[in-house]
Amino acid sequence: MDGAHYYCETIRLLKKWKVRQKEAFLSDGIRDKIKYVLTRGDLRPIRLAAPNDGLKSFIKKHKLRKITVHGLRHTHASILFEAGASIKEV
Numbered sequence: 001m002d003g004a005h006y007y008c009e010t011i012r013l014l015k016k017w018k019v020r021q022k023e024a025f026l027s028d029g030i031r032d033k034i035k036y037v038l039t040r041g042d043l044r045p046i047r048l049a050a051p052n053d054g055l056k057s058f059i060k061k062h063k064l065r066k067i068t069v070h071g072l073r074h075t076h077a078s079i080l081f082e083a084g085a086s087i088k089e090v
Helices: 003-027 050-062 069-082
Strands: none
Touching: 050 069
């Protein structure tokens, strides 16, 4: 797979997430416009530390090597380069 494929797949997944998120909010009676990809129940954005907190908990539970969300970002970029993606695509 080339880098363009990964880019398109990421966009597709984000659009799918947005639809699911909207459906979940509508089922809870929330009709406000969603401004953020990741929100709390009251539609405020999640805390900046929340992804790392969740990842840390997951790592501890499954006894994995420690890594941050930022570290995962770099790992993902490395995998894309290895798969043939260009710097622009990554």
